[in-house]
Amino acid sequence: MPPLQKSWALVTGASSGIGVEFARILASQGYPLVLVARREENLRTLAKELESAHGIATRVLVSDLSAIGAAEALWEQVREAGLEIDALINNAGFGDHGHFSQSDWERTHQMLQLNIVALTALTRFVLPSMLARKQGYILNVASTAAFQPGPGMAVYFATKSYVLSFTEALWSELQGSGVIATTLCPGPTQSEFFAAANMGGRSMAKRKLPSSREVAELGLRAMFAGKRTVVHGLANRILAASNRLVPRGAVLSVTRKMLE
Numbered sequence: 001m002p003p004l005q006k007s008w009a010l011v012t013g014a015s016s017g018i019g020v021e022f023a024r025i026l027a028s029q030g031y032p033l034v035l036v037a038r039r040e041e042n043l044r045t046l047a048k049e050l051e052s053a054h055g056i057a058t059r060v061l062v063s064d065l066s067a068i069g070a071a072e073a074l075w076e077q078v079r080e081a082g083l084e085i086d087a088l089i090n091n092a093g094f095g096d097h098g099h100f101s102q103s104d105w106e107r108t109h110q111m112l113q114l115n116i117v118a119l120t121a122l123t124r125f126v127l128p129s130m131l132a133r134k135q136g137y138i139l140n141v142a143s144t145a146a147f148q149p150g151p152g153m154a155v156y157f158a159t160k161s162y163v164l165s166f167t168e169a170l171w172s173e174l175q176g177s178g179v180i181a182t183t184l185c186p187g188p189t190q191s192e193f194f195a196a197a198n199m200g201g202r203s204m205a206k207r208k209l210p211s212s213r214e215v216a217e218l219g220l221r222a223m224f225a226g227k228r229t230v231v232h233g234l235a236n237r238i239l240a241a242s243n244r245l246v247p248r249g250a251v252l253s254v255t256r257k258m259l260e
């Protein structure tokens with residue numbers, strides 16, 4: 001086992017999509033990595049790749065972060081292993097397509113636990129040691145879904161509004177502390193997201209989408225530069241800004257059509 005090193009980065013949802021790319025970029029910058037998700041084989045394969053490509057240490061922590069108490073248990077493992085986390089990337093998340101009245105409550109509850117509760121808990125747990133060291137980076141992955149309500153994916157959009165609101169407030173609270181909390185808002189991006197959200201057949205998922213790599217690079221650049229929020233892509237930035245100017249009824253009709 002590699003020797004313990006300081007200044008680890010922890011990436012949730014590192015078994016596919018944008019999370020894999022966060023891990024690859026951080027490893028290329030020399031960060032030892034804690035990789036978290038449910039699919040152990042994917043995490044172990046990635047860990048091997050990064051150890052041999054960059055000579056970094058890795059820890060694989062398998063966790064279903066949608067389970068009640070999972071974030072607390074994960075943090076206990078991090079603490080017991082003596083890993084000091086310098087960068088926390090709260091990336092794990094999923095969506096669920098369909099009308100709320102027909103949704104499966106268990107799945108919705110898991111989404112709330114993962115997208116909101118686990119992200120908030122890990123942020124809370126990592127802060128004391130970052131504040132004591134006057135240094136640290138937190139990147140919370142929201143979405144362009146954060147900027148408007150989403151009829152057809154009502155709960156997912158609302159979870160991402162939470163992530164944006166929470167993280168922007170935190171960014172402000174942390175001013176002058178040496179700790180940065182940044183929100184990344186990707187638009188539709190190549191990954192397993194659409195399949196996981198039962199949207200694989202939809203036109204949005206079939207368009208030529210930006211790569212996970214591009215989105216992860218933007219997020220990490222913004223985080224290390226101390227930015228509050230970053231939205232990927234010019235069209236997404238225009239849409240996000242226009243949501244503030246267009247009447248809410250019109251925003252709802254357009255979003256509903258896009259998600260149908």
Ligand SMILES: NC(=O)c1ccc[n+]([C@@H]2O[C@H](COP(=O)([O-])OP(=O)(O)OC[C@H]3O[C@@H](n4cnc5c(N)ncnc54)[C@H](OP(=O)(O)O)[C@@H]3O)[C@@H](O)[C@H]2O)c1
Nearest residue numbers: 013015016017018038039065092093143188189191192193
């Ligand atoms: N792709 C897009 O179009 C898009 C747009 C805006 C925002 N986002 C956001 O970007 C983030 C990353 O998503 P992605 O696009 O890379 O999708 P993805 O390829 O489906 O990746 C999702 C990651 O989250 C992990 N995850 C899901 N459920 C989990 C659970 N219960 N416990 C622990 N980990 C769990 C998955 O790992 P396991 O399945 O192995 O657990 C996987 O590593 C998400 O927060 C998503 O909402 C994506």
